[in-house]
Amino acid sequence: MAATASSSGGHERLRTGARAVRAVIVTCQKWVALGAADADSAGHNAADQRFGGTSAADQAALEWALRLGAARSEAVTVIALGPDEASKALRDAAAAGADRLLRVDSSTSIDSVDVAAAITSALQSLGAADVSFIVCGDYSLDRGSGSVPAFLAAMLGMAMALGAVGIDLADGTDVEVLRRLDGGRRERLRLHDSGVISVEGSTATLRRASLSGVLASKAKQIEMHTPTRSIDHVARATTMSTYRPRARQLAPPVGGNPLARLHALTSATHRSTHGETVVLDPQMAARRIVEALTVWGYLDGESGPAADAPTR
Amino acid sequence: MSETDFDVVVVGAGPAGSCAALSLAKAGHSVLLVERGPFAGSKNMYGGVVYPRILDALIPNWWEEAPIQRWVTRRQTMVMTPTQSLTIDYRSDTWAKPPYNGATAYRPDFDFWLAGKAEAAGAQLICSTTVTGLLRDGHGRTIGVRTDRPDGDITARLVIACDGVNSFLAKEAGLYRRDVDANSFTLGVKETIALPTDVINERFGVRGREGADIEIIGCTGDVNGGGFIYTNLDTIGVGVVLKLSKLGAQRQRPEEIIANLKAHPSVAPLVEGGEVKEYSAHLIPEAGYDMIPTLAGDGLLIAGDAAGLCLAAGIWLEGVNFALASGMYAGDAAADALRSDDTSAAGLAGYRQRLERTFVLKDHAKLRHIPHLVLGDRLQQEYPQMVANIVERMFRVDNPRPKPGIRRILTQERRHAGIRWRDLAKDTWTAMRGFG
Ligand SMILES: Cc1cc2nc3c(=O)[nH]c(=O)nc-3n(C[C@H](O)[C@H](O)[C@H](O)COP(=O)(O)OP(=O)(O)OC[C@H]3O[C@@H](n4cnc5c(N)ncnc54)[C@H](O)[C@@H]3O)c2cc1C
Numbered sequence: 001m002a003a004t005a006s007s008s009g010g011h012e013r014l015r016t017g018a019r020a021v022r023a024v025i026v027t028c029q030k031w032v033a034l035g036a037a038d039a040d041s042a043g044h045n046a047a048d049q050r051f052g053g054t055s056a057a058d059q060a061a062l063e064w065a066l067r068l069g070a071a072r073s074e075a076v077t078v079i080a081l082g083p084d085e086a087s088k089a090l091r092d093a094a095a096a097g098a099d100r101l102l103r104v105d106s107s108t109s110i111d112s113v114d115v116a117a118a119i120t121s122a123l124q125s126l127g128a129a130d131v132s133f134i135v136c137g138d139y140s141l142d143r144g145s146g147s148v149p150a151f152l153a154a155m156l157g158m159a160m161a162l163g164a165v166g167i168d169l170a171d172g173t174d175v176e177v178l179r180r181l182d183g184g185r186r187e188r189l190r191l192h193d194s195g196v197i198s199v200e201g202s203t204a205t206l207r208r209a210s211l212s213g214v215l216a217s218k219a220k221q222i223e224m225h226t227p228t229r230s231i232d233h234v235a236r237a238t239t240m241s242t243y244r245p246r247a248r249q250l251a252p253p254v255g256g257n258p259l260a261r262l263h264a265l266t267s268a269t270h271r272s273t274h275g276e277t278v279v280l281d282p283q284m285a286a287r288r289i290v291e292a293l294t295v296w297g298y299l300d301g302e303s304g305p306a307a308d309a310p311t312r
Numbered sequence: 313m314s315e316t317d318f319d320v321v322v323v324g325a326g327p328a329g330s331c332a333a334l335s336l337a338k339a340g341h342s343v344l345l346v347e348r349g350p351f352a353g354s355k356n357m358y359g360g361v362v363y364p365r366i367l368d369a370l371i372p373n374w375w376e377e378a379p380i381q382r383w384v385t386r387r388q389t390m391v392m393t394p395t396q397s398l399t400i401d402y403r404s405d406t407w408a409k410p411p412y413n414g415a416t417a418y419r420p421d422f423d424f425w426l427a428g429k430a431e432a433a434g435a436q437l438i439c440s441t442t443v444t445g446l447l448r449d450g451h452g453r454t455i456g457v458r459t460d461r462p463d464g465d466i467t468a469r470l471v472i473a474c475d476g477v478n479s480f481l482a483k484e485a486g487l488y489r490r491d492v493d494a495n496s497f498t499l500g501v502k503e504t505i506a507l508p509t510d511v512i513n514e515r516f517g518v519r520g521r522e523g524a525d526i527e528i529i530g531c532t533g534d535v536n537g538g539g540f541i542y543t544n545l546d547t548i549g550v551g552v553v554l555k556l557s558k559l560g561a562q563r564q565r566p567e568e569i570i571a572n573l574k575a576h577p578s579v580a581p582l583v584e585g586g587e588v589k590e591y592s593a594h595l596i597p598e599a600g601y602d603m604i605p606t607l608a609g610d611g612l613l614i615a616g617d618a619a620g621l622c623l624a625a626g627i628w629l630e631g632v633n634f635a636l637a638s639g640m641y642a643g644d645a646a647a648d649a650l651r652s653d654d655t656s657a658a659g660l661a662g663y664r665q666r667l668e669r670t671f672v673l674k675d676h677a678k679l680r681h682i683p684h685l686v687l688g689d690r691l692q693q694e695y696p697q698m699v700a701n702i703v704e705r706m707f708r709v710d711n712p713r714p715k716p717g718i719r720r721i722l723t724q725e726r727r728h729a730g731i732r733w734r735d736l737a738k739d740t741w742t743a744m745r746g747f748g
Contacts, residue, residue, distance in 0.1 A: 050351045050424060210462040214438050215315050215344075 024100070024126075025076045026134045027065035028119055028148065029058045029093060031086035032141035049085045054092075056201030057137030063204040064167055064197070065135045066097050071172030074132060075099040079119055081106050087222055094217035095209035101222045102126065112144070116151030118227035123156070125225050131156070133175070134196045138163055149198040159195040164203055248297055314467075318344045320646055321457055321468040322435075323443045323481060325352035327632050328616025328639035329474030330426040334370055335643030337433035341650060344466060345427065345435050346459065348442040353423025356476075357502060357592040360542030360549040361414045361525050362422065363633040368411070370640060371429060375410055379421035381544040382523025383407060384414035386516065389627050390578070392530040392539075396700035397578040399526075408522055416523050416542050416549075422632075446471065446484055446612070453656075454485065454611035470655045472613045472642050474635070477595045479618035487605045487614060494556045496599035498537060498624070498687070501566040502551030503574075505586035509546045515582050516543050527627055529686075530696030531573050534562045536687045538626065539573050541582065550574060550583060553596060553629070555687050566593065596631070598624045598687070601680040607667070608660040615642040621672060625679045625746070626686035634672055641666040682746040690735060698729040 033052040062078065069076040077100040078093040080086040090101040104118045123131055134156075136149040146163070153160035165186075166178035177197055179187040191197070209217070253264035263269045274296050280288060293299045322333045325347035333345040349355035361384055367374040386403045407413040431437050447456035447465060456467035473481040477497070482488055507515075516524040528539035537554040552569050559566065574583050597603060597620040604620050607613065615621070616635035623630045645663035649655045667673040685691055705721045726736065 050354070050420070208462060211438075211441070211459055211464045211466065212315055214441070214461065215436065218436065 024131055025065045025069045025072070025074050026123065026131055027058075027061050027076065027078050027093070027098075028134070028136045028152075029054050029062065029078055029080045029086075029089045030137070030140040030142075030144070031080055031082050031089040033085060034141070049088055052085060052088070053141060054089050055137050055139055055141040057139050057199060058089075058141075059137070059206040060199045060201050060204040061135045061137045061197075062093050062096060062098070063206045064199055065133070066207070067169055067204075068133055068135065068172055068175070069097075069099075071169050072132065077102060077126065079104060079122055081115055081118055083107065090222055091217045091220065092209070094220040095213040096207055097209075097213060100126075101220060102225055103222050104225045104227055106227065112147040113151050114227075115148050116155055118225075119148075119152060120155045121227050122225040130194075131158075132194045133191075134158070136196070136198045138198045138200045146198065149196050153196040156196070159191055160197070161189040161191055161195060162198040164197055164199040167197070167199065167203060245298070316463075316466050318342045318436075318466065318468045319650055320344075320470045320472060321346060321466050322472045322474055323457060324474040324476055324616075324618070325349075325427045325430075325437060325439075326356055326423055326474060326476055326616060326635060327426060328618070328635035328642075329472070330423065330430045331367075331370065331636045331639030332472045332474060332615060332643040332646070333430035333435040333437075334426070334433050335640050336647055337430055337435040338370070339643075339647040340434075341647060343430075343435040344468070345430055345437045346441050346443055346457070346466070347427070347437065347439045350440050351420070351424055352427030352437065352439070353420040354439075356419040356423055357500075357594050358419060358632065359500065359502065359540045359551055359629060360416045360544065362417055363414050363630060364636065365411060366633055366637045366640065373410075375412055375415075377425070378415070379417060379425050380521075381416040381418065382518070382521050383412050384416065384525045385522040386518060386524040387414075388524065388526040390526055390528040390531075391696045391699050392528055392576065392578065393697050393700045395577070396704060397576070398700055398703050399578075403517075414525060416525075416544050418544065443475065443481065446481055452610065454609060457481075469650060470611055470613070470646050470660075472615060472639075472646060473618050474614075474616045474639055474642075475618050477597050477617040477620075477622075479614060481612075482605055482614045482618050485609045485612055487607075487609055487612075489603060489605055492599070492603050492605075492620075494560075496597065496603045496620075497556050498553045498596045498598040499556055499559060499566060499593060500551060500553045500596050501570060501591070501593040502549050503570055503588050504544075504547050504549055504590040504592075505583055506547050506589050507583075507586045511585070512543050512546070512548060518543065521545075527629070528573070529626065530692070530700075531576065532569050532692070533564070533572060534693075535559050535564055535569060536689065536692040537569075538629075538686070540629065541579070547589060548583065548586065550579070553598075553624070555598075556595075567591065596624060596629075597622050598683055600624065600683045601673075601676040604673075604676065607664050608657045610656045613642045613646060613660055613663055615639045621676070623675055623679065624686075625682040626691075628679075637670065637672050638667060641670070641672070679746045681742050685739060685742050685746070688739075690731065690739060694729045694731055695739075698725050698731065701725045701728070 031052060031054055065076050076098045078090055078098040079102045080089045081104040086103055090103060094101055102122055104122050106118055134152055138146050149162055150160060161177035161179060163179050164177045165180045168176040173193055175191045177189045179189060181187050253261040255261055278288060319341040320336050321344045322329045323346050325345050329345055333343045336343045364374055385407045388399050388401045390397050390399045427437055442460045443457045444460050445458045446454050447458055449455050454471050456465060457471055458465050473479055475481055513519055518524055523543040526541040531539040532552050532554060535554050535558045537552055539552045542549045550570060552573060554566055573579055597617055607619055615638040617631060619638060621634040621638050623634055642663055645660055645666060648662050649659045702721050702725045
C-alpha cells in the first residue's frame with residue numbers, strides 16, 4: 001500500500017518574498033577526513049585532502065538528485081558543510097553534473113540539528129523560492145546518526161521519506177520511496193512534488209563523470225555561506241555515548257535438554273508477546289511508545305529519556 | 313581550442329610526468345596531466361631514497377619544502393651470506409646540510425607535492441582517470457589519448473608517456489625493443505615497518521633528521537637480486553629486488569625472501585619489535601642501457617621508467633632522479649618542438665640529445681654492463697661467500713697458528729668457491745669499466 005506523505009504546510013517553509021526562483025533539487029554531501037590531521041605552521045589542523053571523501057549513501061543521494069533533476073527539468077544544487085577540503089566533494093559533484101555548488105563554512109563535528117539549521121539558512125540565502133526535493137545520504141563516511149534529513153524536513157516543513165532502499169521516480173512528480181522497517185517489513189511512501197528523502201548507499205551507483213565534466217568542474221564557482229540561524233529552541237544532546245542495550249538479569253533455564261535450555265535463554269523459538277496496534281496523534285504515539293518500551297524493559301526508567309522530552 | 317584539446321597531454325603523475333608538466337607549464341603551454349590513481353603518488357612505491365638535485369633547475373631550494381623524511385648521512389653496502397656479513401659504512405656531515413645528497417621520502421607525499429608544483433605552475437591535473445590508448449591519425453601520428461571516462465578522448469599536439477615501467481603506450485606505439493622480455497625486469501617488494509623514532513635513531517646510529525641507507529647483496533638466496541633497508545622518521549623500509557626469471561624458476565614467494573632477510577643475524581636486531589604497516593610490490597626496468605627504447609615517435613615522447621631509464625647497478629638503485637631529469641628534458645624538448653611547430657619524431661630529436669649530454673644517458677652508457685654483472689650467478693651466488701670467507705680468515709686469530717698471508721687466503725678461497733681466474737678477471741674488468 002502506498003501512503004502519501006505531504007508537507008505540513010509549514011511554519012518554516014521556504015519563502016523568500018515575491019522573488020520566484022525556478023525549483024531546485026538539493027543534495028547534501030558530507031565530506032569526511034579519514035587521515036590524521038596535520039597542524040600547519042599557523043596551528044590550524046588541516047585535514048589531509050588526499051584521504052577523505054563522501055559516503056556511498058551520499059554518492060547515491062547525488063545520483064538520485066541528478067536523476068530527479070533530469071526527470072523534472074530542474075537544476076541540482078549541492079550543499080556541503082565543512083572546511084575548505086569539503087570543496088573536493090562539491091567539485092566531484094559538479095563533475096558528475098550538478099549545476100550549483102554551495103559550501104557552508106563550518107567544522108564537520110557539529111550536531112545534526114546545527115547542520116540542518118546551517119543548511120536551512122543556506123537554502124534561504126540561495127534565494128530559492130521553492131526547493132522541490134532534498135536528497136541526502138542515510139549515513140556519512142563517519143557513520144553519523146542519519147538524523148540531518150529529519151531535522152531538515154522539520155525545519156523546512158517538508159514531507160520526508162527516510163532510509164530509502166528503493167526509489168521509483170516515474171515522471172518525477174510523484175516519487176515513490178521504499179523504506180526498510182523493522183522485522184523485514186517494507187513501507188512504500190509517495191511524495192507528491194516535494195519532500196526530503198534519505199537514501200541507502202545500495203540504491204544507486206554514482207555515474208562516472210565525463211572527462212569534460214571533470215575539466216569544467218575545476219573552474220566551477222563555489223558559493224560560500226556562513227550560517228547565521230540561531231536554533232536555541234531545539235533540545236540538545238548533553239552527552240554522547242555509544243548505545244548499549246541495558247543488560248537484563250534472567251534466571252538460569254532449567255531442564256535436562258541443553259537445546260531446550262538454549263531456546264529458553266534466547267527466546268529463539270518464541271514469538272514476541274509484545275506488540276499492539278493503536279491509532280494516536282504523533283505526540284500521544286511517541287508517549288505510548290516510550291511507555292511500552294519502559295514496561296517491556298527496553299528502557300531504563302532512570303537513565304532513559306523522560307517520556308515527554310523531545311528525544312534525539 | 314576546445315576544453316579537451318591541449319598543447320601537451322602527459323600521462324602519469326609520477327616524478328617523470330610531474331616534471332614534464334611542470335617544465336611545460338612554466339614555458340606557458342597548456343598541459344593536462346592525467347593520473348589513474350585518486351591522487352598523484354597514490355599508486356606508487358619504491359625503496360625509499362631520492363636524489364633530487366636535478367630539481368635545482370625547476371624548484372630552487374626544493375629542500376625547504378619537499379616532504380622529506382630523513383636526509384641520508386650514512387650509506388652502507390653489505391655483502392651477506394646466510395651466516396656472515398661484511399659492511400662498508402660511510403657517514404658524512406656534508407650530506408646533512410643543503411643542498412644535501414640523498415633523502416628518504418614517501419612517494420604518496422613526494423609525488424603529490426611535485427604534482428602540486430606542476431598545478432601551481434598552470435598544468436591541469438586530473439586523477440582517477442586511466443589512459444587506455446593513443447589516438448592516432450591516418451599516418452600513425454599520435455594526436456591525443458583515450459581515457460576510461462565517458463567522452464574521454466583528449467587531443468593534443470604532443471603526448472608524453474610517463475606511465476611507468478612496462479608502458480602500454482610505448483608498446484602500443486611500437487617503441488619498445490623486441491628483445492625486451494622478463495629477463496629485462498626485476499620485481500621489487502618492500503615491507504614498511506613501524507618503529508619509534510628514537511629506536512630507529514639508536515639502531516641505525518643517526519640523530520634528528522639524519523637517515524641511513526643500506527644496500528645488500530647476497531641476501532636473496534637462490535633467486536638473484538639484492539636487498540635494501542632505508543630509514544624514515546618512524547618507519548623503516550626493508551625490501552628485496554628479485555630477478556623475475558629466477559623467481560619463477562625457483563618457485564619462491566617474494567615475501568618469504570624478505571622474511572629470510574629479516575631473520576638474518578645482521579638484520580634481525582634492526583627490525584625487531586617493528587610492526588609491518590604495508591607490503592607493496594612493483595616491477596623495475598633493470599636491464600639499463602640495453603633496454604632503452606626509441607624515445608620519440610611522431611607526436612609522442614616517453615620518459616622515466618616508461619623509457620627504461622631506471623639505473624639499477626648494484627650499489628646504486630636510482631630511478632626517481634632519472635625520471636625527474638628525463639621528464640624535465642622531455643618537457644624542454646617538447647616546448648622547443650611546439651615553438652618550431654614540428655612535433656614529428658625528427659622535431660623531437662632534441663630530447664635524446666639532452667639525455668645524451670647529461671647524466672641520464674651518460675651514466676647508463678657507462679654502466680651498461682653492470683646490471684648483467686650484478687645480477688649474474690657469480691656475483692650473486694659465489695662472490696659473497698668468497699669475500700665473507702676471506703674477511704673471516706683475515707680477522708680470525710687462530711693461535712698458536714701464525715697469521716696466513718692475504719695472497720694465500722685469496723688464492724685458497726677463490727679455489728674453494730670454484731671461481732676461475734678467467735671469470736674473475738673478466739668480471740673485474742667489467743666492473744672497472746663501469747664503475748671506474
Ligand atoms: C622496490 C623498488 C625500489 C626502488 N627504489 C628506488 C630508490 O630507492 N631510489 C630511486 O631513485 N628509485 C627507486 N626505484 C625506482 C623508481 O621507483 C622508479 O624509477 C621511478 O618511480 C620512476 O618514475 P616514473 O615517473 O617514470 O614512473 P612511476 O613512478 O611508476 O609513475 C608512473 C605514474 O603513471 C601512472 N599511470 C600508469 N599508467 C597510467 C595510465 N594508463 N593512465 C594514467 N596514469 C597512469 C601511475 O599511476 C604512476 O603515478 C625503486 C623501484 C622499486 C619498484
